[in-house]
Structures are given as structure tokens and as C-alpha cells.
Amino acid sequence: MSEVLQIEAEDDRFARFRLMSWWDQPRLAAARVLVIGAGALGNEILKNLALLGIGQAVVCDLDQIEQSNLSRSVLFREGDRGRAKSVIAAERAREIYPGFNVVPWVGNVVYDLGLGLYRWADVIIAGLDNREARVAINRSAARAGKVWIDGAIERLDGVARVFDPACGPCYECTMSANDWKMLAARRSCALLSRGDLAQGKTPTTPTTASIIAGIQCQEGVKLLHGLETLVGKGFVFEGLSHQSYVVSYTRKDDCPSHDPLEGVASLGWRVQETTARQLLEHARHDLGPGTILEFHTDLLSGFDCPQCHAQADHFASLGRVTEGEGKCPRCGTLRAPRTYHTLVGNEPFLDETLGRLGVPAWDVVSARAGTSYRHYELSGDAPAVLGPLAVPDQQTQGRLMQVTMNPAKEPR
Ligand SMILES: [Zn+2]
Ligand SMILES: [Zn+2]
Known part of the structure; x- marks a missing residue:
């Protein structure tokens, strides 16, 4: 395809987005997104980023695809069992939008994800299922001075939250004394705690994952356009009643996890x-x-x-x-x-x-x-x-x- 034809094809692909006066497709094409987790939420996040025409992403996950993932992961297929989630998710997201340059990273996001990727990213979107990982992401995002968008799902319920530690409440500000106690108990024996973490047996559905990841990505798009976001707030969705509401978090004065590394x-x-x-x-x-x-x-x-x-x-x-x-x-x-x-x-x-x-x-x-x-x-x-x-x-x-x-x- 000639370059002119290719540009026209891209124009066609995103034509409906451009009907929104503020939409800036080149901004999305230039965007760098760090996606943490390639499970139920991560699949939906990557699918959305591909459809939206995001240009670049790195997707991080430690795990391999199991049979039980297939009911909640739009990017995985029967024959993918045993392969790395992030590798397959990246491959399939590129099939949805070949202009999406998405690179997999296989490893433990709590211990092995260097700060360089956080500094590289324009925005961090996370879909994980445990507090320890959220605390690690929160601290890294704060050090890198980046906004991160958290998603959590359980049964038919979920929440999407936007944290900008530099100027508002962070994830740790939202944690109760009991949350910290549970985290400390888990960490008291570092090696055993990792055994628990590996399980990740939270009951979730593809429908709730789709709702929460949708909100997360929409917030990401708004953030990239400089529009007002849910920063410092959470969108809570209760699936049994279909009620949803926004909660505001309060910044704790003594919270240590806000300062970006200077210089x-x-x-x-x-x-x-x-x-x-x-x-x-x-x-x-x-x-x-x-x-x-x-x-x-x-x-x-x-x-x-x-x-x-x-x-x-x-x-x-x-x-x-x-x-x-x-x-x-x-x-x-x-x-x-x-x-x-x-x-x-x-x-x-x-x-x-x-x-x-x-x-x-x-x-x-x-x-x-x-x-x-x-x-x-x-x-x-x-x-x-x-x-x-x-x-x-x-x-x-x-x-x-x-x-x-x-x-x-x-x-x-
Ligand atoms: Zn805080
Ligand atoms: Zn011994």
C-alpha cells in the first residue's frame, strides 16, 4: 500500500472518533501505555487500547494461560494453554490493530519491574487482583511522577480508580488499618506469601471485567487529551443492582508514597x-x-x-x-x-x-x-x-x- 493510501485507511478506521471535536488521534498514536496484568482486566484493557488506536504499550504479567482463563479473556484461545499471558495478549492486540506496537514483559511486577518502564509511560493502567501489587505499582508510579489507573473486580462488582500521587490521594491513602494488617501478615514470611499470591482465585466475570476496563481506558483517553478525569476518585459499580456511584478519596498527610524522584x-x-x-x-x-x-x-x-x-x-x-x-x-x-x-x-x-x-x-x-x-x-x-x-x-x-x-x- 502506498503511503497516501495507508494514511487514508487509517483515516477511515478512526473516522467515527474524529466526529468528537476534541478527539486527537495523533495524540493516541503517540501515546505510551504501561499495562500491568494480562488477566481478565488486562485482556479487556488491551482490546480497548487496540480499538482506540493507541500507538505503543508494554504489557506485563508473570503467568501462563490456563483453561480457566478462557472464560474471561477475549484475547486467549483454546490452543494457547501454557503460553505466557503477556506474549499472547500482545500478539492478539496487534491483530486487532496492526498499528499498535505492543511489547510483552514476563515477570513479577512487585519485584522485577524496573522504574524505567514507569518513567517511559505516559499513563499506567493496572488490572491486578491483590494489594501487594497495587502498593508496589503505587510507589513506583509516585516515584516516576505518573498517573495510574487501577481496576478491581470481584463477582459482579468492580471499581476503577485514578491516582495521581504527586497532587492527590494515592492508593495507600485509601488503605485502612485492616488492609495494612493483612498486607503485613502476608509479608511477614516473604517466601510463603508469594505462594498465596500465585493463586489469585478471585471470582470474576468477563462482563464485569469489560465494564471496569472500559471505564479505565476511557479515563486513560481523557487523561491523554488533558480532559478532567476521575483523579483522586473511584467509580464503583455494583453489578447485582446495577447501581454505580463515584467516591472521593482523601489524601493522608502522613502518607509516605507521594514524592516523585527529583533529578x-x-x-x-x-x-x-x-x-x-x-x-x-x-x-x-x-x-x-x-x-x-x-x-x-x-x-x-x-x-x-x-x-x-x-x-x-x-x-x-x-x-x-x-x-x-x-x-x-x-x-x-x-x-x-x-x-x-x-x-x-x-x-x-x-x-x-x-x-x-x-x-x-x-x-x-x-x-x-x-x-x-x-x-x-x-x-x-x-x-x-x-x-x-x-x-x-x-x-x-x-x-x-x-x-x-x-x-x-x-x-x-
Ligand atoms: Zn498516599
Ligand atoms: Zn537447616
């Missing part, structure tokens, strides 16, 4: 090639001796057996550790994980790469000296994470240049 420096380094010592030395060059590194995810450095007192090194993000690995090879007892999120400079493992320590690809690592902070984005990982989205095209060239084309300073 993030893009390093152009890769987590697999940069040692902890290299980054620490770089930070000390910037901030002075005594500077420490602070990670934004929980890392594991080893296990201690409470039964036979055996100690062992084991480097990983907490999300990558299986319960089997947590068992003591000597006596079979479930060992206590040794976790950390700062490095002060005397650790015996400073010459390991950040990647080997479990720092996610394209993450941001903070450095602190007293009350002074610097933040370093390991942006050398961006091309690998973004795949085809990292290839600069006319629309994104200027913006991607900032991320990936920084003068590649070699780790010292």
Missing part, C-alpha cells in the same frame, strides 16, 4: 555489566564519601537456617526466589531470607553486578548522603526491555533519544 540522571549503563562498587563509587564521586546506595526493591543476599544454623549466600530479587530454594539443603527447614535494600560499602559482595544481585533491568537506584539524594537510571537496559519500541520512529524519536542515546559512559 534522575540517566547513566546509560546496564545492570548486568555494572557492579555495585562501580555505582557506589560513581555516587560517591557525585555526593561525597559516606554515600550509600538505596534500592527500590527487596533484594536477597542469603539464607539463615533457624533449625541447624547453616548460612548460605543467595543473591536474587525476592520475587525470583522459590519456596524450594528457601528450604535448608541440610535439614529441610524453611530458612529465613536475609533481605536488604541499602548498600553502605562494606558488603562482601560489592563486586557482583547489579543484575546478579537482583536489581531489575532498567531500574533506578538512589544514592543518599545525609539528606542529599541522587538517582541513577540504568538506562542502558532500555533497548532490551522495549524491544521494537526502542527503534526510534518519527513520532517517538525525540523522546527516545533522551532515554537511550545518552553518551554511553562506561562503568569505571
Whole structure:
């Protein structure tokens, strides 16, 4: 097809949208959306984004497709069982709209999703089923200074909420004392809690998923157009009575999850090639001796057996550790994980790469000296994470240049 014909075909495809005077199709084509979760909600979200003519998205999910997903997931087919949800969802969304550049990301969004993707995105749309993931997304969105749109469904009911932590209430502001208690109980044994998380057996229907994901995407479209959204509010839908109403949330003064990271420096380094010592030395060059590194995810450095007192090194993000690995090879007892999120400079493992320590690809690592902070984005990982989205095209060239084309300073 010639270029002119192609543009005309695109014009036809979106002609009905343009009947709305404010509609800006080029804005949607240039938009970058981070979709977290490729389950019942994630399927509907991606379907909607494809139909709307969104240009770019990354879709994140850890799980594989099971038979029970097929009743609630418009993008999955009988033959997809056992394949990664995000991979298939991305493929099928591209079939709906070939102009939709959507890239899958397979991993644990709580532990392994670096801050780079949040910083890349214009908006984050999430469809997950647990508090721990929402808290993780909330904190990352706040650090990146981005708006995120949460969706939750159970039985015939659901809620869609828009959070802009920088200027309004955030997800954590909406959590009750009881919510925090349940979350703490879950996290008290980090390894066992992940077993529970993997289940995700909330009763849901495709109809409720469709309603809530519809509201989420509509909010996303409004946000991208600069129109008023549900920010700081939730749209609650009660499916048995078909009642719906909007609730307003209140920002808690003592909530710690609102401040964006100021002045993030893009390093152009890769987590697999940069040692902890290299980054620490770089930070000390910037901030002075005594500077420490602070990670934004929980890392594991080893296990201690409470039964036979055996100690062992084991480097990983907490999300990558299986319960089997947590068992003591000597006596079979479930060992206590040794976790950390700062490095002060005397650790015996400073010459390991950040990647080997479990720092996610394209993450941001903070450095602190007293009350002074610097933040370093390991942006050398961006091309690998973004795949085809990292290839600069006319629309994104200027913006991607900032991320990936920084003068590649070699780790010292
Ligand atoms: Zn808050
Ligand atoms: Zn033991």
C-alpha cells in the first residue's frame, strides 16, 4: 500500500472518533501505555487500547494461560494453554490493530519491574487482583511522577480508580488499618506469601471485567487529551443492582508514597555489566564519601537456617526466589531470607553486578548522603526491555533519544 493510501485507511478506521471535536488521534498514536496484568482486566484493557488506536504499550504479567482463563479473556484461545499471558495478549492486540506496537514483559511486577518502564509511560493502567501489587505499582508510579489507573473486580462488582500521587490521594491513602494488617501478615514470611499470591482465585466475570476496563481506558483517553478525569476518585459499580456511584478519596498527610524522584540522571549503563562498587563509587564521586546506595526493591543476599544454623549466600530479587530454594539443603527447614535494600560499602559482595544481585533491568537506584539524594537510571537496559519500541520512529524519536542515546559512559 502506498503511503497516501495507508494514511487514508487509517483515516477511515478512526473516522467515527474524529466526529468528537476534541478527539486527537495523533495524540493516541503517540501515546505510551504501561499495562500491568494480562488477566481478565488486562485482556479487556488491551482490546480497548487496540480499538482506540493507541500507538505503543508494554504489557506485563508473570503467568501462563490456563483453561480457566478462557472464560474471561477475549484475547486467549483454546490452543494457547501454557503460553505466557503477556506474549499472547500482545500478539492478539496487534491483530486487532496492526498499528499498535505492543511489547510483552514476563515477570513479577512487585519485584522485577524496573522504574524505567514507569518513567517511559505516559499513563499506567493496572488490572491486578491483590494489594501487594497495587502498593508496589503505587510507589513506583509516585516515584516516576505518573498517573495510574487501577481496576478491581470481584463477582459482579468492580471499581476503577485514578491516582495521581504527586497532587492527590494515592492508593495507600485509601488503605485502612485492616488492609495494612493483612498486607503485613502476608509479608511477614516473604517466601510463603508469594505462594498465596500465585493463586489469585478471585471470582470474576468477563462482563464485569469489560465494564471496569472500559471505564479505565476511557479515563486513560481523557487523561491523554488533558480532559478532567476521575483523579483522586473511584467509580464503583455494583453489578447485582446495577447501581454505580463515584467516591472521593482523601489524601493522608502522613502518607509516605507521594514524592516523585527529583533529578534522575540517566547513566546509560546496564545492570548486568555494572557492579555495585562501580555505582557506589560513581555516587560517591557525585555526593561525597559516606554515600550509600538505596534500592527500590527487596533484594536477597542469603539464607539463615533457624533449625541447624547453616548460612548460605543467595543473591536474587525476592520475587525470583522459590519456596524450594528457601528450604535448608541440610535439614529441610524453611530458612529465613536475609533481605536488604541499602548498600553502605562494606558488603562482601560489592563486586557482583547489579543484575546478579537482583536489581531489575532498567531500574533506578538512589544514592543518599545525609539528606542529599541522587538517582541513577540504568538506562542502558532500555533497548532490551522495549524491544521494537526502542527503534526510534518519527513520532517517538525525540523522546527516545533522551532515554537511550545518552553518551554511553562506561562503568569505571
Ligand atoms: Zn498516599
Ligand atoms: Zn537447616
